[in-house]
Amino acid sequence: MVGVKVDGRLERGEQTRRQILRRAAEIASVEGLEGLSIGRLATELEVSKSGVFAHFGSKEELQLATVRAAAKIFLDQVVTPALELPPGGARLELLLEGWLVYSERRTFPGGCFFYAVQAEFDARPGRVRDAIAEYGRAWTALVRDTVEGVPDLAADPDQVAFELIAYLEMANAQSVLHDDPAAYARARTAVHSRLARPVG
Amino acid sequence: MVGVKVDGRLERGEQTRRQILRRAAEIASVEGLEGLSIGRLATELEVSKSGVFAHFGSKEELQLATVRAAAKIFLDQVVTPALELPPGGARLELLLEGWLVYSERRTFPGGCFFYAVQAEFDARPGRVRDAIAEYGRAWTALVRDTVEGVPDLAADPDQVAFELIAYLEMANAQSVLHDDPAAYARARTAVHSRLARPVG
DNA sequence: AATTTGTACGAACGATCGTACAGTTTGTTT
DNA sequence: AAACAAACTGTACGATCGTTCGTACAAATT
Numbered sequence: 001m002v003g004v005k006v007d008g009r010l011e012r013g014e015q016t017r018r019q020i021l022r023r024a025a026e027i028a029s030v031e032g033l034e035g036l037s038i039g040r041l042a043t044e045l046e047v048s049k050s051g052v053f054a055h056f057g058s059k060e061e062l063q064l065a066t067v068r069a070a071a072k073i074f075l076d077q078v079v080t081p082a083l084e085l086p087p088g089g090a091r092l093e094l095l096l097e098g099w100l101v102y103s104e105r106r107t108f109p110g111g112c113f114f115y116a117v118q119a120e121f122d123a124r125p126g127r128v129r130d131a132i133a134e135y136g137r138a139w140t141a142l143v144r145d146t147v148e149g150v151p152d153l154a155a156d157p158d159q160v161a162f163e164l165i166a167y168l169e170m171a172n173a174q175s176v177l178h179d180d181p182a183a184y185a186r187a188r189t190a191v192h193s194r195l196a197r198p199v200g
Numbered sequence: 201m202v203g204v205k206v207d208g209r210l211e212r213g214e215q216t217r218r219q220i221l222r223r224a225a226e227i228a229s230v231e232g233l234e235g236l237s238i239g240r241l242a243t244e245l246e247v248s249k250s251g252v253f254a255h256f257g258s259k260e261e262l263q264l265a266t267v268r269a270a271a272k273i274f275l276d277q278v279v280t281p282a283l284e285l286p287p288g289g290a291r292l293e294l295l296l297e298g299w300l301v302y303s304e305r306r307t308f309p310g311g312c313f314f315y316a317v318q319a320e321f322d323a324r325p326g327r328v329r330d331a332i333a334e335y336g337r338a339w340t341a342l343v344r345d346t347v348e349g350v351p352d353l354a355a356d357p358d359q360v361a362f363e364l365i366a367y368l369e370m371a372n373a374q375s376v377l378h379d380d381p382a383a384y385a386r387a388r389t390a391v392h393s394r395l396a397r398p399v400g
Numbered sequence: 401a402a403t404t405t406g407t408a409c410g411a412a413c414g415a416t417c418g419t420a421c422a423g424t425t426t427g428t429t430t
Numbered sequence: 431a432a433a434c435a436a437a438c439t440g441t442a443c444g445a446t447c448g449t450t451c452g453t454a455c456a457a458a459t460t
Contacts, residue, residue: 007436009427032234037417037418038417049418050421050438050440051438057419120316122232123376163368167366169370176323188363190362207458208456209406216408250451252407257449
């Protein structure tokens with residue numbers, strides 16, 4: 001059953017939309033979701049401003065779609081590979097190492113997309129902030145649950161998850177701001193030291 | 201020798217400038233240094249836009265002055281009190297606890313000013329980023345040096361400082377984004393657990 | 401009293417922002 | 431081949447951005 005009937009117009013539209021969102025996420029990781037402007041996006045992609053606008057209907061919708069697109073990239077690169085391992089220490093290590101590599105190799109040119117937009121929207125109300133906060137909660141919950149799957153750490157998974165995520169974000173922040181790759185080494189040291197130490 | 205000769209015009213100008221910068225830092229901690237606009241600042245302070253502008257000559261200078269003003273507040277509230285204690289564990293604890301209180305009681309309405317603007321400027325070039333990075337380095341160096349003053353931690357002060365600062369920033373980020381004061385409790389737990397454990 | 405200096409104002413500028421809408425191109429359906 | 435639907439374009443809008451400039455007024459200097 002090869003050759004599913006596809007409307008070539010819709011196909012083209014979706015591809016354009018994907019290109020817009022990919023570039024939007026790249027820009028937003030550097031300039032923020034507010035710094036992201038429809039006009040600039042259109043210029044860089046060599047399409048019309050109204051063409052970009054028509055895909056989303058408002059800037060807020062563009063921002064929300066950008067967040068969702070970035071989340072999908074994050075999921076594919078960091079979460080999914082780890083979930084292929086059974087719960088336990090190996091899964092947790094792959095999850096954390098996957099995050100560090102995701103940040104380190106600049107999947108987004110400005111470092112972790114969510115670090116950038118969290119800090120940008122954390123103190124203002126609105127749907128964009130709510131969406132970002134929801135993804136943040138999901139990530140925290142995932143790390144906590146993964147920690148819970150490691151017997152030696154299961155006594156206080158919230159606390160351990162807090163510390164582990166703190167190391168990751170710190171590495172991202174330091175390495176981007178100071179162009180200092182050594183931050184990742186320090187984060188790895190901190191992570192392994194934390195994982196080696198039982199809690200309770 | 202009371203009554204230093206002061207030019208009343210300069211005096212008035214400086215006071216206006218201080219009011220502008222205080223409000224600018226408040227706004228920037230929520231909306232960022234780019235979201236900070238001269239027109240809005242003028243409206244909120246009920247002065248003319250050109251009046252605000254004239255004090256700085258360019259938006260970039262306003263941003264730089266805002267960063268310096270915020271640094272002064274941070275210094276007074278967090279750094280100076282700690283430096284009044286002799287080097288050692290007590291000084292380190294006061295420094296870290298001072299930071300947590302500075303963030304927790306919302307000295308700036310958007311949480312830590314430097315967390316917000318670091319994430320905003322970390323990936324773009326320019327004088328504002330350079331200034332922010334410099335303050336970041338100074339803060340890191342201060343924490344490292346303070347750690348070095350604690351014999352049990354002096355073996356790897358960079359690593360310990362990395363972890364401690366990570367806890368602080370994580371608490372700020374989580375509490376602002378999720379309106380969750382429990383983040384500070386977790387940071388305190390992490391800090392004390394870290395301080396109680398010798399390095400080496 | 402006349403002059404200089406510094407703060408603050410009001411009006412206007414070109415550019416860019418998000419948004420609206422009518423028209424064109426391109427592909428599908430009949 | 432005609433009718434239609436979807437993606438995309440061009441032009442225009444009101445608002446706001448940072449910035450410039452000439453002016454008004456108060457305080458210090460002479």
